[in-house]
Amino acid sequence: MKKLIEVKKIKAYYVLDIFGKQRTVRAVDGVDLDVLEGSVHGIAGESGCGKTTLLKVLFAAIEPPLRMIDGKVYYLNGTGTIDLYAIDESERKKLRWSFASYVPQGSMSVLNPVLKIKDTFRDFISSHLKGRSKIEAYEMAREHIRDLGLPLKILDAYPHQLSGGMRQRVTIALATVLKPKVIIADEPTTALDVVTQRGVIQLLKDIQSRQGSALVLVTHDMGVHANISDMLSVMYAGKIIEEGRTEDLFENPRHPYTQYLIKSLPRFGDRSKRESPPGSPPSLFNLPTGCAFHPRCPFKMVKCEKEEPVIFNVGESHKVACWLAEG
Numbered sequence: 256m257k258k259l260i261e262v263k264k265i266k267a268y269y270v271l272d273i274f275g276k277q278r279t280v281r282a283v284d285g286v287d288l289d290v291l292e293g294s295v296h297g298i299a300g301e302s303g304c305g306k307t308t309l310l311k312v313l314f315a316a317i318e319p320p321l322r323m324i325d326g327k328v329y330y331l332n333g334t335g336t337i338d339l340y341a342i343d344e345s346e347r348k349k350l351r352w353s354f355a356s357y358v359p360q361g362s363m364s365v366l367n368p369v370l371k372i373k374d375t376f377r378d379f380i381s382s383h384l385k386g387r388s389k390i391e392a393y394e395m396a397r398e399h400i401r402d403l404g405l406p407l408k409i410l411d412a413y414p415h416q417l418s419g420g421m422r423q424r425v426t427i428a429l430a431t432v433l434k435p436k437v438i439i440a441d442e443p444t445t446a447l448d449v450v451t452q453r454g455v456i457q458l459l460k461d462i463q464s465r466q467g468s469a470l471v472l473v474t475h476d477m478g479v480h481a482n483i484s485d486m487l488s489v490m491y492a493g494k495i496i497e498e499g500r501t502e503d504l505f506e507n508p509r510h511p512y513t514q515y516l517i518k519s520l521p522r523f524g525d526r527s528k529r530e531s532p533p534g535s536p537p538s539l540f541n542l543p544t545g546c547a548f549h550p551r552c553p554f555k556m557v558k559c560e561k562e563e564p565v566i567f568n569v570g571e572s573h574k575v576a577c578w579l580a581e582g
């Protein structure tokens with residue numbers, strides 16, 4: 256499969272000034288990632304491990320206090336390779352929404368509360384496709400909403416007149432109306448009930464397969480990853496600590512942290528206590544030495560306290576950053 260996005264050794268830190276003292280939160284700390292055409296690439300991990308920050312890097316949505324410290328992000332758009340942070344902002348703006356689009360956590364932050372949905376679509380389409388008339392923009396919105404199987408009457412509604420689930424579907428429709436090659440979705444089902452969550456995830460999956468695009472999906476819900484992600488990257492303390500085909504990770508998780516994430520999944524009919532990793536994730540401005548997971552790891556060795564693990568290849572496309580895999 257063709258690569259659409261290639262991330263090389265990215266470091267993105269929040270640099271904060273607290274009462275004159277500089278504090279650095281190493282939110283993304285040396286991440287490599289390939290996003291492949293036609294695939295669903297899941298990103299999992301507990302809250303605060305850097306998932307959202309990584310998506311901001313992929314979408315070039317870096318704003319202070321977040322800073323790109325090192326690394327490269329390439330978009331491969333078929334005609335060439337674009338070094339995302341080497342081009343100027345006006346060039347990046349052209350790629351936003353047409354090459355890569357972003358579905359954020361809350362729909363209300365995207366939809367203008369005083370505009371009908373159709374006018375939000377019209378403004379969005381006309382600002383990105385110059386020369387489209389108002390009528391053409393409305394028609395494009397209608398066609399897209401119809402293609403997605405959503406009711407056309409939502410176009411005449413204001414955001415507050417729609418349910419949370421429908422608002423999130425509208426946000427997804429808006430983010431995909433320009434048929435982007437990559438859809439980047441950040442916990443798109445937060446705050447929705449379980450049934451609605453399933454519908455929203457299915458909508459994303461349908462669009463991804465119909466448009467042949469790639470979907471980068473952040474969710475801490477391993478059940479969702481098991482169902483729809485082709486590839487899975489597990490993040491811990493700003494790093495990807497395990498990556499591979501989702502089925503391989505579920506069948507043979509190599510990192511103790513991934514093992515905990517999988518064990519914490521509820522299973523039908525199993526009433527035994529679910530195991531979660533002891534303790535909580537470390538603070539990203541004061542990381543433990545060696546492997547950042549070692550204070551919580553039941554298998555820690557002396558080496559883990561001192562040396563940061565290197566990446567080991569443990570199968571086809573399956574990598575893990577854990578000394579236990581050293582052989």
Ligand SMILES: Nc1ncnc2c1ncn2[C@@H]1O[C@H](COP(=O)(O)OP(=O)(O)OP(=O)(O)O)[C@@H](O)[C@H]1O
Binds near residue numbers: 282300301306308539
């Ligand atoms: N604007 C900010 N200023 C300072 N620190 C921030 C900011 N945004 C996030 N952080 C910190 O960066 C780290 C990574 O946050 P991030 O939101 O990327 O994690 P996450 O895995 O997406 O978590 P969640 O699932 O809760 O969104 C956390 O320690 C967080 O507190």
